Amino acid sequence: MKTVGKMIGSRLSQLFIMIFVLSFFTFLLMKITPGDPIRSILKVDDVSVTTKKEEQLKKEYGFDEPILKQYGDWIINVAQFDLGESLISKKPVSELILERLPATLALAIGGLTVLFLISIPLGVISSLYENRWPDYISRWIALVGASIPSFWLGLLLMYFFSLKLQWLPMMGRGTFAHFILPSFTLGMAMAPMYISLLRERLITILQSPYIEAAKARGISKRRIVFFHALRGSLIPLVTMFGLSLGSLLGGLSVIEILFSWPGMGELIVQAVTQRDYPLIQGFIIVIGFLIVLTNLLVDLLYMVINPQIQQGKEARV
Amino acid sequence: MKESLLSIQNLSIRMIDDHQILLQNINLAVNKGEMVALIGESGSGKSLTARTVQGLLASNMMVTGHVFYQNNNLLSMGKRNHHQLLGSEIGSVFQDYRGSFTPFIKVGKQMVEAIRSHFSINKKEARELSLHVLEEIHLNSKQIFHSYPFQLSGGQVQRVAIGLALALKPKLLICDEITTALDVMSGETVLDAIEKVRKETGCAVLFITHDLVQAYKRTDRIYVMQKGKIVEEGSPVQIRCEHKHPYTKKLCSCLLSLPGEDHLQIIQGAQSV
Amino acid sequence: MTNKQNLSMLLGIVLASILASIFLLGSTFGTQDPFYINMANRLSSSSAPHWLGTDHMGRDIFARMVYGAKLTIGLGILIILLAMCIGIPIGLLSGYIGGKMDAFFMRVIDGILAFPDFILAIAIAGILGPSLTNIVIAIVLVKWIVYARVIRGLVLEEKQKEFVLASRLSYSSTFHTIRLHIIPQIFSEIVVMAAIDVGKIILLISSFSYIGIGAQAPLPEWGAMLNEGRTFIQVHPSLMVYPGIAILLTVLCCNLLGDGLKGYFQARKRRNLQ
Numbered sequence: 114m115k116t117v118g119k120m121i122g123s124r125l126s127q128l129f130i131m132i133f134v135l136s137f138f139t140f141l142l143m144k145i146t147p148g149d150p151i152r153s154i155l156k157v158d159d160v161s162v163t164t165k166k167e168e169q170l171k172k173e174y175g176f177d178e179p180i181l182k183q184y185g186d187w188i189i190n191v192a193q194f195d196l197g198e199s200l201i202s203k204k205p206v207s208e209l210i211l212e213r214l215p216a217t218l219a220l221a222i223g224g225l226t227v228l229f230l231i232s233i234p235l236g237v238i239s240s241l242y243e244n245r246w247p248d249y250i251s252r253w254i255a256l257v258g259a260s261i262p263s264f265w266l267g268l269l270l271m272y273f274f275s276l277k278l279q280w281l282p283m284m285g286r287g288t289f290a291h292f293i294l295p296s297f298t299l300g301m302a303m304a305p306m307y308i309s310l311l312r313e314r315l316i317t318i319l320q321s322p323y324i325e326a327a328k329a330r331g332i333s334k335r336r337i338v339f340f341h342a343l344r345g346s347l348i349p350l351v352t353m354f355g356l357s358l359g360s361l362l363g364g365l366s367v368i369e370i371l372f373s374w375p376g377m378g379e380l381i382v383q384a385v386t387q388r389d390y391p392l393i394q395g396f397i398i399v400i401g402f403l404i405v406l407t408n409l410l411v412d413l414l415y416m417v418i419n420p421q422i423q424q425g426k427e428a429r430v
Numbered sequence: 431m432k433e434s435l436l437s438i439q440n441l442s443i444r445m446i447d448d449h450q451i452l453l454q455n456i457n458l459a460v461n462k463g464e465m466v467a468l469i470g471e472s473g474s475g476k477s478l479t480a481r482t483v484q485g486l487l488a489s490n491m492m493v494t495g496h497v498f499y500q501n502n503n504l505l506s507m508g509k510r511n512h513h514q515l516l517g518s519e520i521g522s523v524f525q526d527y528r529g530s531f532t533p534f535i536k537v538g539k540q541m542v543e544a545i546r547s548h549f550s551i552n553k554k555e556a557r558e559l560s561l562h563v564l565e566e567i568h569l570n571s572k573q574i575f576h577s578y579p580f581q582l583s584g585g586q587v588q589r590v591a592i593g594l595a596l597a598l599k600p601k602l603l604i605c606d607e608i609t610t611a612l613d614v615m616s617g618e619t620v621l622d623a624i625e626k627v628r629k630e631t632g633c634a635v636l637f638i639t640h641d642l643v644q645a646y647k648r649t650d651r652i653y654v655m656q657k658g659k660i661v662e663e664g665s666p667v668q669i670r671c672e673h674k675h676p677y678t679k680k681l682c683s684c685l686l687s688l689p690g691e692d693h694l695q696i697i698q699g700a701q702s703v
Numbered sequence: 704m705t706n707k708q709n710l711s712m713l714l715g716i717v718l719a720s721i722l723a724s725i726f727l728l729g730s731t732f733g734t735q736d737p738f739y740i741n742m743a744n745r746l747s748s749s750s751a752p753h754w755l756g757t758d759h760m761g762r763d764i765f766a767r768m769v770y771g772a773k774l775t776i777g778l779g780i781l782i783i784l785l786a787m788c789i790g791i792p793i794g795l796l797s798g799y800i801g802g803k804m805d806a807f808f809m810r811v812i813d814g815i816l817a818f819p820d821f822i823l824a825i826a827i828a829g830i831l832g833p834s835l836t837n838i839v840i841a842i843v844l845v846k847w848i849v850y851a852r853v854i855r856g857l858v859l860e861e862k863q864k865e866f867v868l869a870s871r872l873s874y875s876s877t878f879h880t881i882r883l884h885i886i887p888q889i890f891s892e893i894v895v896m897a898a899i900d901v902g903k904i905i906l907l908i909s910s911f912s913y914i915g916i917g918a919q920a921p922l923p924e925w926g927a928m929l930n931e932g933r934t935f936i937q938v939h940p941s942l943m944v945y946p947g948i949a950i951l952l953t954v955l956c957c958n959l960l961g962d963g964l965k966g967y968f969q970a971r972k973r974r975n976l977q
Contacts, residue, residue, distance in 0.1 A: 130811065139826055260902065262913075262950050262951070264909075264913045264926075265950065272936055322526045325529070330595070331598070345534060359818060359819030366825065367914055370914045381825055385825055385826070386833055393830065401817075404817055404818065
């Protein structure tokens with residue numbers, strides 16, 4: 114289909130712009146920053162710092178070349194899927210990131226599941242009982258939820274469910290039980306935004322003519338809400354998901370550290386505290402790639418939910 | 431004496447917050463098998479009257495009076511019971527054809543859903559019935575069945591909506607300005623479709639329109655509405671030739687601009703203005 | 704609807720006054736030093752000299768909370784102001800001048816905006832080196848983009864409107880048009896956005912401090928306090944209760960005020976239209 118090709122094209126160009134701008138920007142920032150990565154390598158190696166050794170390492174990593182040359186070399190390597198190697202562990206960056214990817218993806222899926230389990234019922238209840246007490250309760254949940262720091266929420270959950278009730282393990286990865294608290298924290302941290310959006314959309318949609326037509330046709334209220342109305346409100350929700358994917362990944366890193374979940378977020382924070390530049394750069398590339406890929410998937414999903422897009426017509430809802 | 435199907439008595443509606451009066455003492459009756467027009471300009475309260483019967487009023491309105499459907503007062507029977515009458519007893523077709531069906535769901539699926547909400551038959555039978563209905567109104571049944579609403583023309587959608595409404599075998603069909611959003615030709619096909627099915631099933635129609643020509647040509651009785659009140663009632667000929675209320679006169683005088691009608695009568699009507 | 708939004712505003716103001724008076728009174732009349740270590744009196748419960756008890760190093764929790772309030776809220780406001788100082792002029796110019804420069808600029812901005820701000824800020828902070836100052840720089844570098852984007856959109860919208868067209872016809876300068884017509888129109892939007900963003904930024908700063916790349920050890924930023932108290936979650940849970948509640952209430956207050964201001968401006972707009 115023509116539209117699909119177009120879509121992939123525009124997403125790819127977005128990928129290139131994003132990676133180019135961000136990598137150049139961070140590269141530049143690295144070079145003008147006073148701190149010196151060579152020193153941190155030497156510190157890790159626990160060798161007494163000598164000027165000679167420093168010079169030698171600089172040459173080895175190519176840090177004595179002009180900035181643009183360094184950037185050019187790096188970009189060429191990236192184009193060949195070579196992200197360089199970590200300054201600290203000396204392992205290839207791509208390997209380091211890829212071995213963390215499954216854990217992060219698992220947590221993201223768990224979080225999304227919880228997100229839907231929370232936000233769909235609350236959004237639906239809110240819209241059905243607009244301006245009555247169930248609505249107020251769910252709106253307050255959304256408001257407080259948007260104000261609560263996710264790591265603190267995680268700490269509270271940890272305190273009650275692991276320490277007090279001893280139902281779930283506190284941290285680490287392994288069994289399904291380990292998976293529950295981090296997923297809940299992530300899902301609950303993201304839910305408020307979705308609850309409000311779903312509520313607003315459903316209220317608008319429940320007043321639309323096609324819902325009245327379905328009512329007048331004698332279709333049960335339950336079917337109207339879950340079959341007719343919810344479907345229409347999924348469209349902005351999916352868009353929202355594409356847009357908020359970044360904050361999902363951001364939120365993930367805090368939660369990974371909180372629960373000692375061995376994912377990418379934990380890796381990046383390690384890289385940051387050790388100023389492991391190649392790892393930070395590689396991380397940006399991988400995240401950028403993941404985001405564009407997911408946005409592409411969201412676009413495709415969008416076409417499934419809203420058949421009007423396939424026809425090249427604008428969505429009317 | 432004909433048997434009354436729908437009888438609206440002293441119906442008044444006003445807004446709860448600012449007490450604005452929307453409907454005032456509406457009295458209206460539709461007998462079994464009868465086609466009754468409710469005519470008036472936009473904002474005169476025609477649709478609101480219909481929505482009272484359909485149970486689609488907003489919650490910020492205060493309703494007084496009685497709306498009897500086969501001797502049951504719709505206003506006092508409770509929402510759930512009222513809802514159960516919709517579709518199977520009282521069918522509806524609306525003005526905005528784009529709003530007749532949910533846009534993201536295929537027409538066929540929605541037809542099957544509606545049919546199965548009222549008849550206990552399996553999916554396959556409901557599907558057969560839907561296709562049959564579409565053929566009855568001379569549509570390409572297979573193609574329509576597998577289309578999304580926005581892939582069809584306005585006239586097609588309205589015909590499907592009517593076909594579906596009548597397939598549920600209601601005794602009363604409420605048509606709220608169903609041809610307004612359509613061009614004249616599709617409007618006529620839609621009205622022909624109603625006529626055809628009505629003859630077969632004998633269901634009564636409450637036909638809401640602002641078009642006097644349509645009302646005159648197609649209905650048994652006409653109610654004229656203005657500013658929330660019913661100002662005149664009678665057979666099409668009575669309304670056309672023996673009207674009393676100034677608003678009806680104004681309506682009829684507008685017919686002058688239509689060529690090909692019976693000139694004598696029109697001039698007679700116009701002179702009395 | 705208006706009633707409800709005024710309720711948000713009312714609750715927001717009440718909450719803000721309560722928080723402000725606690726923190727102001729605390730910093731005026733509090734006698735404890737937030738940095739004074741007294742290992743003999745560690746992890747004590749609340750008492751007359753230490754209202755909320757002491758932490759794992761015997762420091763007064765209340766004094767640290769009050770100090771942290773100044774730090775966290777002050778930084779939140781500072782970051783917003785800095786981001787606005789960069790973002791608003793750029794957004795105004797880009798939107799007002801339009802053309803190729805605007806198109807190019809927006810492509811770049813969209814590219815960056817698609818990227819998670821949290822991770823970008825982490826990366827920038829990582830490059831600059833983990834410290835509170837660098838986190839502030841990182842968040843400003845990420846946040847101004849959002850302002851530039853929104854302002855540009857608003858300018859384009861306002862530009863279409865008749866009165867700006869009229870003033871263009873009268874040959875007034877670009878600067879003049881922006882100042883007289885566009886700024887007053889977008890003022891309300893910016894105020895609402897800023898109110899909600901202060902809350903978001905407080906969440907960001909405390910998250911960074913919590914994961915150890917923001918405020919560093921002795922500094923009583925709320926997130927850093929939670930990080931330090933984390934180890935004592937079992938023996939002395941109140942260490943993690945107070946800073947968390949402080950963050951929650953402060954951000955809630957920002958959200959309520961933002962919501963209330965939105966309602967206020969909407970109501971005013973409606974009144975002006977009538």
